[in-house]
Amino acid sequence: MTTAHTLAAQGLSLGYDDRDIVTGLDFAVPQGKLTVIIGANASGKSTLLRGLSRLLAPRAGTVLLNGKSIHALSTRQVATIMGVLPQSPTAPEGILVADLVARGRYPHQGWFRRPSHDDDLAVAAALAATDMADFADQPVDALSGGQRQRVWIAMALAQGTDLLLLDEPTTFLDIHHQVEVLDLLTDLVRSAGRTVVVVLHDLNLACRYADHIVAMKEGRLVAEGAPSAVVTEALVAEVFNLAARVVPDPVSGTPLIVPIGRHHAGDTAAQP
Amino acid sequence: MAVTALIDAGAIRQLRHHRSRHRLRVGLTLGAVLLVAFALAMVLGDYPVPLPDLLGALLSPLTGVAHPGIDFIVLNVRLPRAVLAVLSGAAFGLSGSIFQTLLRNPLASPDIIGISQGASAAAVFCIIVLGWSGTPLALGALAGALLTALTVYALAWRDGVSPYRVVLIGIAIAAILSACIAYLFTRARLTQVQEALTWLVGSLNAAGTTQIGPLALALVVLVPAALLLSRALFVLQLGDDTARALGARVELTRLGLMLTGVALAAFATAAVGPVAFVAFVAGPIARQLLGAGRPVLLPAMLVGAITMLGADLLAQHALPATQLPVGVVTGLFGALFLIWLLISANRAGNL
Numbered sequence: 376m377t378t379a380h381t382l383a384a385q386g387l388s389l390g391y392d393d394r395d396i397v398t399g400l401d402f403a404v405p406q407g408k409l410t411v412i413i414g415a416n417a418s419g420k421s422t423l424l425r426g427l428s429r430l431l432a433p434r435a436g437t438v439l440l441n442g443k444s445i446h447a448l449s450t451r452q453v454a455t456i457m458g459v460l461p462q463s464p465t466a467p468e469g470i471l472v473a474d475l476v477a478r479g480r481y482p483h484q485g486w487f488r489r490p491s492h493d494d495d496l497a498v499a500a501a502l503a504a505t506d507m508a509d510f511a512d513q514p515v516d517a518l519s520g521g522q523r524q525r526v527w528i529a530m531a532l533a534q535g536t537d538l539l540l541l542d543e544p545t546t547f548l549d550i551h552h553q554v555e556v557l558d559l560l561t562d563l564v565r566s567a568g569r570t571v572v573v574v575l576h577d578l579n580l581a582c583r584y585a586d587h588i589v590a591m592k593e594g595r596l597v598a599e600g601a602p603s604a605v606v607t608e609a610l611v612a613e614v615f616n617l618a619a620r621v622v623p624d625p626v627s628g629t630p631l632i633v634p635i636g637r638h639h640a641g642d643t644a645a646q647p
Numbered sequence: 648m649a650v651t652a653l654i655d656a657g658a659i660r661q662l663r664h665h666r667s668r669h670r671l672r673v674g675l676t677l678g679a680v681l682l683v684a685f686a687l688a689m690v691l692g693d694y695p696v697p698l699p700d701l702l703g704a705l706l707s708p709l710t711g712v713a714h715p716g717i718d719f720i721v722l723n724v725r726l727p728r729a730v731l732a733v734l735s736g737a738a739f740g741l742s743g744s745i746f747q748t749l750l751r752n753p754l755a756s757p758d759i760i761g762i763s764q765g766a767s768a769a770a771v772f773c774i775i776v777l778g779w780s781g782t783p784l785a786l787g788a789l790a791g792a793l794l795t796a797l798t799v800y801a802l803a804w805r806d807g808v809s810p811y812r813v814v815l816i817g818i819a820i821a822a823i824l825s826a827c828i829a830y831l832f833t834r835a836r837l838t839q840v841q842e843a844l845t846w847l848v849g850s851l852n853a854a855g856t857t858q859i860g861p862l863a864l865a866l867v868v869l870v871p872a873a874l875l876l877s878r879a880l881f882v883l884q885l886g887d888d889t890a891r892a893l894g895a896r897v898e899l900t901r902l903g904l905m906l907t908g909v910a911l912a913a914f915a916t917a918a919v920g921p922v923a924f925v926a927f928v929a930g931p932i933a934r935q936l937l938g939a940g941r942p943v944l945l946p947a948m949l950v951g952a953i954t955m956l957g958a959d960l961l962a963q964h965a966l967p968a969t970q971l972p973v974g975v976v977t978g979l980f981g982a983l984f985l986i987w988l989l990i991s992a993n994r995a996g997n998l
Binding site: 459461462465477490496512 | 658660806881885886889892894896
């Protein structure tokens, strides 16, 4: 699979009711890379992701998929190119894991088309990739929060799209599964050539796994680029209003953010 | 984790086939139960008709062989009644199941979210204020149901329709309409109140072509419409954002399904009155039988038809000297079911 699809925002403004969340944002998603969006709570990261994935109609500006306005394309057509995992999907009561993952095949099926070998293969591959194959015949209700999250990721994978957008896919996961999910997303980018955009809360994992990092504050793009180039103490202070030391990650060499609070900080304690 | 597990499409296919065979088995069993109930409805009564005579009577318009007494009872009394029970039960069951799946809430059936009350208030108005009966009364009830549904939808609209708002606003509208009915009763003469109450309980006593014809025509249009739209229900179940992400046209499909569900409930109510709880119980029972987190429209239709027909059999034959309106039996049965649903949902903590 090669990434031939481009996704970009031009002068994009997004909001709910009478509140503007994202204003006049320009951004081109780098092809074939893992892009991570970071920012404080309510900085507009999730809203931007919803806007990019046509789940939220723009107030102004456009989102361009392959150079065309995403809202002018048929939503089904978009769904064969771009997969999206929203923040809080609902699992119907009693649904089995394989059944839920198979719903990711919806855009590939038609009124009268029965599920095919391709569909079974995509479901099986997605379950294997998320390490959930052993649970295929289990009800989703019976799984732990982390397993459930992996089922949802499997559903997005089964959709088989070149572009994949995920809103905080590591929430509810313990550190072990967080790392596994990010490894999996990296595999998708490196071996399958897909383009992945993900919203993350954990700054250090974001710095380690991102090919391209995007920092947001108050609905605007503050900085973007390779983590080692853009993540500095000044940026952390600006974006998160947090005093921190940034040191090289002993494992990966990427920036490691060490927060400085008012306590336990020796001589460097932040002033109240 | 991508490397270790084997990719086994065969296991997925097997699981899929196993489940579709299970669905087929449940469907066939429900069909058989419906057939038995239908045969009982033909045979039982003050004048028992043995099975061989029943077949003869059913075929008599074709064969010309006639036993006037038996033929009259089977063709003019029992057959229309049973057919009306099956059609109205199926319509209620399908309607309820559409709403419950669409609004992701087992309480969201047309008799809970105000649609039945809309038909009832309109019908009571027609009886008491306008003095209507028969077809005009049915049309009035139909209009009442549709108008109520539109009102609920419009009030629930806010950049799209949230299921939760539809349920709450529907319950509020149902309460208002019940108050209207109570007010109309205070203004009415005793005979009118009696007539209105009979309509409100719902019954199959008036079964004839004027009830069956319009309902049958409506079903011919609405059932295929519901089944065509139901494909999107599979992803609408996952939440609006996920459904959109998977390429479903959420608002359009939801509007189409709601209109279909409202029309089904409205036509059934116009034909037999707001028979309580059939729409409410059919979906959950079908889901229990199928044990799956998928839409159960067709099984719910069958369960609705069985419920209506079975309840009518009980209503007619359970008490030796008394015949009850079918709505009394479904009301009792449905209330017990509601209590069970609330208790079991409370245990699972998901209502």
